[in-house]
Amino acid sequence: MSKFQKHLEAGDVTEKEKDLFYFVVSTYGTNEFSTKQLEKDYRDVAYATVRTFVLKFEGFGLLKSQKYGNRVKYKVK
Known part of the structure; x- marks a missing residue:
């Protein structure tokens, strides 16, 4: 943290990204989550917003990604 x-x-970090990160942590x-799962769980947020969020926060070293075939799951480091 x-x-x-x-x-x-x-x-x-924008206000929306801050809220999204707190949501992910809580x-x-x-546990792992997919972008699709986060998109549905977090007030039906747009896919582009979720995708930008996970890539940015992975770059910050706050999220870690794991590939499963053609799917990617993320989790908090």
């Missing part, structure tokens, strides 16, 4: 706080304080914890 300290890594997240640093990005938050630096202004790298809903999935350390």
Whole structure:
């Protein structure tokens, strides 16, 4: 969470992304989730928003991805 706080304080994270990250942490914890699952669970948010979020936060080192064939699952590091 300290890594997240640093990005938050630096202004790298939007308000919507902050809410989305807190939702991911509280809903999935350390469990894996797909972009489709997050899209449905989080107030029917747009796929583009979810995709941008997971890629950005994976780049920050806050999310980790795992490939299963042609599917990708994410989880909080």
